Amino acid sequence: MDKTDRRIINLLCENGRRSNVDIARRLSVSEGTVRKRLDQLLEDGALEIKATVDPVQAGYKTRVLILLTIELPHMQEAEEMLRDTPEVSRIYRITGEHDLVIDVVLRSDDHLRSFIAGRLNEIPGIIRTETFHVLRVQEKPIDWTRSTTPHILIVDDDPDFIEATRMILAREDYTISAASNGDEALKAMVANPPDLVILDIMMDGILDGGDASRRIRTNSQLRDTPILVVSSITASDYLSMLPTDDDNLIDNFLSKPVAPERLLTEVDRLLRRA
Numbered sequence: 001m002d003k004t005d006r007r008i009i010n011l012l013c014e015n016g017r018r019s020n021v022d023i024a025r026r027l028s029v030s031e032g033t034v035r036k037r038l039d040q041l042l043e044d045g046a047l048e049i050k051a052t053v054d055p056v057q058a059g060y061k062t063r064v065l066i067l068l069t070i071e072l073p074h075m076q077e078a079e080e081m082l083r084d085t086p087e088v089s090r091i092y093r094i095t096g097e098h099d100l101v102i103d104v105v106l107r108s109d110d111h112l113r114s115f116i117a118g119r120l121n122e123i124p125g126i127i128r129t130e131t132f133h134v135l136r137v138q139e140k141p142i143d144w145t146r147s148t149t150p151h152i153l154i155v156d157d158d159p160d161f162i163e164a165t166r167m168i169l170a171r172e173d174y175t176i177s178a179a180s181n182g183d184e185a186l187k188a189m190v191a192n193p194p195d196l197v198i199l200d201i202m203m204d205g206i207l208d209g210g211d212a213s214r215r216i217r218t219n220s221q222l223r224d225t226p227i228l229v230v231s232s233i234t235a236s237d238y239l240s241m242l243p244t245d246d247d248n249l250i251d252n253f254l255s256k257p258v259a260p261e262r263l264l265t266e267v268d269r270l271l272r273r274a
């Protein structure tokens with residue numbers, strides 16, 4: 001699922017009846033692109049479009065959460081029986097003191113009493129229950145474009161390069177931070193680990209970036225972070241000192257100046273691989 005998929009999902013969360021044409025117009029893509037992506041999301045099971053009913057408007061004015069502690073041998077059977085129970089709208093298997101949480105919608109408190117005394121008593125293995133009345137429900141759709149936007153750290157001592165790269169990446173909704181040398185980069189990564197690092201080689205020293213990549217790879221928390229080197233070292237006398245594939249210190253190298261399309265393609269490739 002890439003950023004375009006997440007944008008499509010966000011628009012549908014706002015209005016599930018939004019047309020493909022409207023989505024395409026808002027995202028500046030073709031209607032065919034939206035249709036193909038929606039078909040793939042639906043086929044993969046990543047997206048489900050359905051109507052929901054307000055239980056109160058439908059006459060179900062009592063809503064409760066019931067926490068269940070269940071004997072392990074009966075867990076699967078209990079889940080299957082609850083899944084077939086009309087009053088149960090959701091089932092959550094959880095960790096901690098209890099095993100399951102069920103979201104139950106009922107017509108009244110009398111209906112609740114009969115549900116607990118009747119249906120729950122028919123389910124084997126229940127050791128203990130705890131019931132909570134739901135006073136109010138506030139739905140909040142997840143903003144997929146924000147919550148899953150990759151964070152990219154640009155490490156370069158050239159502020160013009162940082163700003164130009166920031167503008168290119170920001171147009172694709174990436175979250176951007178920056179550092180001007182290897183030491184700053186490591187501190188920033190520990191404080192807020194990025195999903196990708198764009199790294200220059202020649203900064204405070206000739207191989208400041210190379211040293212930074214080595215320190216990243218030896219840090220257990222950071223070593224899996226993709227590193228894309230973007231440097232003009234190929235036009236210098238220090239090309240032979242560039243880390244090689246055998247060193248396993250970087251994931252790819254692009255030579256400055258780099259075309260925006262080429263940069264975006266490589267950034268997308270490395271993020272997908274990660």
